[in-house]
Amino acid sequence: MTEQRIGIIDIGSNSIRLVVYERTSAGAHxxxxxxxxxxxxxxxxxxxxxxxxKIIEELVDMINHFxxxxxxxxxxxxxxxxxxxxxxxxxxxHVLSRIHSETGLQIELISGEEEAGYGFLGMINTMxxxxxxxIDIGGGSTEVSLFKERRLxxxxxxxxxxxxxxxxxxxxxxxxxAQLKELEQFVEQAVDRQPWLKQNPGxxxxxxxxxxxxxxxxxxxxxxxxxxxxxxxxxxxxAADALFELLRKLPIGKRKNIPGLSKDRVDIIVPGIAxxxxxxxxxxxxxxxxxxxxxxxxxxxxxxxxxxxRLEDVIMYSVNNLAALHPEAxxxxxxxxxxxxxxxxxxxxxxxPSKEQSLLFADxxxxxHRIGASIDYYDxxxxxxxxxxxxxxxxxxxxxxxxxxxIASYKSKNRMKQMAAPYKALLSDDDLTLICKLGTLLxxxxxxxxxxxxxxxxxxxxxxxxxxxxxxxxxxxxxxxxRKEVESQAGEFKKLWGLKPVLHEH
Numbered sequence: 001m002t003e004q005r006i007g008i009i010d011i012g013s014n015s016i017r018l019v020v021y022e023r024t025s026a027g028a029h030x031x032x033x034x035x036x037x038x039x040x041x042x043x044x045x046x047x048x049x050x051x052x053x054k055i056i057e058e059l060v061d062m063i064n065h066f067x068x069x070x071x072x073x074x075x076x077x078x079x080x081x082x083x084x085x086x087x088x089x090x091x092x093x094h095v096l097s098r099i100h101s102e103t104g105l106q107i108e109l110i111s112g113e114e115e116a117g118y119g120f121l122g123m124i125n126t127m128x129x130x131x132x133x134x135i136d137i138g139g140g141s142t143e144v145s146l147f148k149e150r151r152l153x154x155x156x157x158x159x160x161x162x163x164x165x166x167x168x169x170x171x172x173x174x175x176x177x178a179q180l181k182e183l184e185q186f187v188e189q190a191v192d193r194q195p196w197l198k199q200n201p202g203x204x205x206x207x208x209x210x211x212x213x214x215x216x217x218x219x220x221x222x223x224x225x226x227x228x229x230x231x232x233x234x235x236x237x238x239a240a241d242a243l244f245e246l247l248r249k250l251p252i253g254k255r256k257n258i259p260g261l262s263k264d265r266v267d268i269i270v271p272g273i274a275x276x277x278x279x280x281x282x283x284x285x286x287x288x289x290x291x292x293x294x295x296x297x298x299x300x301x302x303x304x305x306x307x308x309x310r311l312e313d314v315i316m317y318s319v320n321n322l323a324a325l326h327p328e329a330x331x332x333x334x335x336x337x338x339x340x341x342x343x344x345x346x347x348x349x350x351x352x353p354s355k356e357q358s359l360l361f362a363d364x365x366x367x368x369h370r371i372g373a374s375i376d377y378y379d380x381x382x383x384x385x386x387x388x389x390x391x392x393x394x395x396x397x398x399x400x401x402x403x404x405x406x407i408a409s410y411k412s413k414n415r416m417k418q419m420a421a422p423y424k425a426l427l428s429d430d431d432l433t434l435i436c437k438l439g440t441l442l443x444x445x446x447x448x449x450x451x452x453x454x455x456x457x458x459x460x461x462x463x464x465x466x467x468x469x470x471x472x473x474x475x476x477x478x479x480x481x482x483r484k485e486v487e488s489q490a491g492e493f494k495k496l497w498g499l500k501p502v503l504h505e506h
Contacts, residue, residue: 006303007070007078008296009063011107013042013085013139014163014210014268018066019296020073021304024280028324029304037062038264041085042140042163049090056095060102067103079303081108083115084140084161086350112157115295116143119208120152122297125311127232128395133283136294137211137272139163144279148199155485158190162211162272173252173267178250180274187278194469208294210265211272216290217260219243219416226423227398231292237280241286244273292392315395319364322371322391333452340459341366341445347461348428348441348497362438363398365407369442372409385409386417399426403435437496444493444501447485453477473506
């Protein structure tokens with residue numbers, strides 16, 4: 001069905017992007033295509049403040065190209081928005097009417113506040129963060145928002161971005177001390193007119209958009225970070241400052257060779273980070289956090305779920321979406337395993353300080369443990385690990401995602417350690433112990449529905465005399481397969497939990 005596909009076109013000041021989203025027959029959402037073109041519209045504005053006809057023609061060409069890609073995908077709806085470069089141009093009406101007449105697309109010209117709102121929605125639906133500042137440094141504008149209790153409180157759109165600041169202060173991308181000071185004073189004066197920005201110190205500064213993502217990628221390459229995603233990646237203020245000075249001192253020719261920095265950002269990255277650092281300092285932020293989602297994601301959520309675009313539970317929405325992308329896993333079986341795993345975890349983790357987080361790990365791992373079978377049933381656990389690590393499971397830190405993936409794919413302690421080896425910098429000894437314990441607990445839950453017939457209707461569990469007594473009420477069929485499987489798991493389980501599981505039938 002064509003309405004199951006939505007194309008989002010974002011006409012930004014630095015680049016123009018397309019993302020095509022699909023809703024699968026199982027109700028999951030995923031991105032099926034995307035394209036990006038560097039535009040630098042903020043640089044192209046003429047002396048009189050207009051966008052020249054030549055630039056409008058190039059813009060029309062790009063949008064028609066994106067429209068064709070959408071047509072190939074039978075996209076039922078295309079939503080196209082324009083931000084600062086067109087918003088601030090003296091001939092914006094002419095630009096929009098030409099695009100409309102030559103592409104057939106009605107472009108939404110969104111205000112700075114709307115831009116901040118969509119950026120916030122994209123971020124809050126993909127991260128488990130409650131309070132903070134959000135910053136989106138575009139080519140021609142910078143949006144800063146304050147959010148508390150996961151709700152947007154205030155937002156401002158400043159009429160400067162990394163492209164316009166490069167033009168004003170950093171000719172050729174170089175930013176000497178005197179120009180850096182001028183740029184910082186320029187930003188500080190703009191902030192002074194928004195006193196609320198200085199009244200909430202100690203909150204994280206979440207960065208969306210290309211400048212923030214580039215900062216994350218360069219920092220990860222510099223420290224040889226073992227995980228590939230920049231989404232939900234934290235950076236300390238001092239580390240960002242050191243990286244900024246390193247980039248600022250490098251001539252453009254050498255800056256091109258910095259790992260993690262894309263070629264089309266070589267000249268605008270330093271002014272971009274200069275804006276970021278100044279806002280960080282004046283707000284009194286605690287640390288940076290990089291967000292891989294933003295405006296386009298916010299537009300998708302507001303288009304797809306107009307009644308309630310903000311998600312209540314980011315983690316479980318994301319987990320259930322990933323499970324629905326791999327419908328080959330038998331749903332009744334995984335639901336049964338999930339119920340049993342949570343029941344046993346609740347009993348065995350009672351009174352432990354990290355019980356809530358451990359229950360979350362058990363929930364995520366047991367829901368997703370079979371998704372690897374969509375690649376191949378043989379060795380599906382290894383495929384499950386790969387899929388979880390490489391699918392953005394929103395709301396989890398990189399460490400939490402690793403822990404959940406290792407529990408979901410757990411087979412034995414040695415194999416788990418092999419799989420964890422490349423990421424050992426992110427995991428503590430306590431994490432490895434917990435993975436083994438919850439991994440064997442998941443194995444026991446799988447054993448209790450080994451026939452995949454949901455033969456156990458009701459399960460009562462209790463600890464006594466060194467045993468974990470599992471009293472099952474049969475729903476149908478025999479429990480012979482389950483009993484044998486529990487017996488084969490008993491030795492490993494006892495080693496880690498100090499209890500021997502025994503299955504009794506009622």
